Amino acid sequence: MLDTDPPRLSAMPLYTHLDRIERGLAAQGIGPHEPIRPEQLFALDQWHYHGTDAIAAAARALGLGSRSRVLDIGAGVGGPARYLAHTIGCHVTALELQPELHAIGVDLTRRSGLADRVTHLCGDALVEPLPAASFDAVVSFLAIVHIPDRPRLFDRLVRALRSGGGCYIEDLCMRAPFAPRDLDDAGRIVYANSLTSQADYARDLTGAGFSDVTVTDLTPDWAPFAAERLAAWRQNHAAYARVHGEGAYMAQELFYTVIARLYDSGSLGGVRLVARRP
Numbered sequence: 001m002l003d004t005d006p007p008r009l010s011a012m013p014l015y016t017h018l019d020r021i022e023r024g025l026a027a028q029g030i031g032p033h034e035p036i037r038p039e040q041l042f043a044l045d046q047w048h049y050h051g052t053d054a055i056a057a058a059a060r061a062l063g064l065g066s067r068s069r070v071l072d073i074g075a076g077v078g079g080p081a082r083y084l085a086h087t088i089g090c091h092v093t094a095l096e097l098q099p100e101l102h103a104i105g106v107d108l109t110r111r112s113g114l115a116d117r118v119t120h121l122c123g124d125a126l127v128e129p130l131p132a133a134s135f136d137a138v139v140s141f142l143a144i145v146h147i148p149d150r151p152r153l154f155d156r157l158v159r160a161l162r163s164g165g166g167c168y169i170e171d172l173c174m175r176a177p178f179a180p181r182d183l184d185d186a187g188r189i190v191y192a193n194s195l196t197s198q199a200d201y202a203r204d205l206t207g208a209g210f211s212d213v214t215v216t217d218l219t220p221d222w223a224p225f226a227a228e229r230l231a232a233w234r235q236n237h238a239a240y241a242r243v244h245g246e247g248a249y250m251a252q253e254l255f256y257t258v259i260a261r262l263y264d265s266g267s268l269g270g271v272r273l274v275a276r277r278p
């Protein structure tokens with residue numbers, strides 16, 4: 001590949017070495033086709049900040065119940081969707097762009113006994129058909145930063161919600177302009193396609209027709225968390241590599257190192273946005 005080739009999402013360090021999930025299950029004594037209790041996945045399938053606590057907070061904020069129909073944008077391997085289906089009992093449509101992650105998600109959901117409550121869709125949130133007014137809530141964790149056309153995405157999401165439905169997003173944002181090297185890393189290592197200020201993020205929601213937009217700056221929480229995560233990751237090097245492989249260790253070390261540095265620079269931030277379709 002030439003240096004000038006655009007970065008590929010699937011090459012981002014977080015999305016390589018996907019066998020780390022099966023290896024993590026094997027370390028718990030669970031074979032490739034065996035049933036899984038959802039709890040046995042929580043350390044492996046939540047690819048955002050604060051694991052299942054973050055998803056539980058979203059469920060509370062949105063008032064989700066067992067009859068809720070939820071759309072998860074950028075579902076990854078389906079961790080947030082399975083957690084909601086398992087703990088709340090709601091039905092979740094888990095939309096994921098990358099076929100490899102989608103396929104892992106389908107398999108884990110089936111083996112967790114949650115296939116009747118989680119529907120996996122493989123597609124691009126910018127083009128995947130979303131039936132009008134068919135969801136009570138939309139959630140998205142650390143995914144919209146990858147999506148280049150946020151106004152178009154929000155326009156599609158507001159239409160997919162019923163009137164009164166809620167939207168809950170946690171994502172990265174920009175607090176100050178990035179230095180050239182940091183900008184390069186944000187593109188290549190984080191695959192950040194839509195890093196803006198929190199105010200611009202909120203404006204895109206209102207521009208699409210969302211109301212009651214509340215914005216919470218998560219940077220004071222996430223920045224120290226990222227630094228501690230990196231230190232803990234390095235400390236646990238040998239134990240992690242023994243189970244998941246050295247390649248998986250190194251890929252995530254690169255990702256965690258860059259993220260910690262971007263927070264440290266003062267340019268990267270974290271944000272939660274909650275909004276409603278009028």
Ligand SMILES: C[S@@+](CC[C@H](N)C(=O)[O-])C[C@H]1O[C@@H](n2cnc3c(N)ncnc32)[C@H](O)[C@@H]1O
Pocket residue numbers: 009014045046047048073074075076077078079080095096097098101123124125126140141142143144146147
């Ligand atoms: C950091 S992961 C988070 C996964 C999941 N939300 C979680 O918290 O565990 C972001 C996910 O968004 C997906 N994604 C990126 N662009 C997308 C798009 N246009 N449509 C659907 N999914 C997308 C990526 O493939 C990736 O799996």
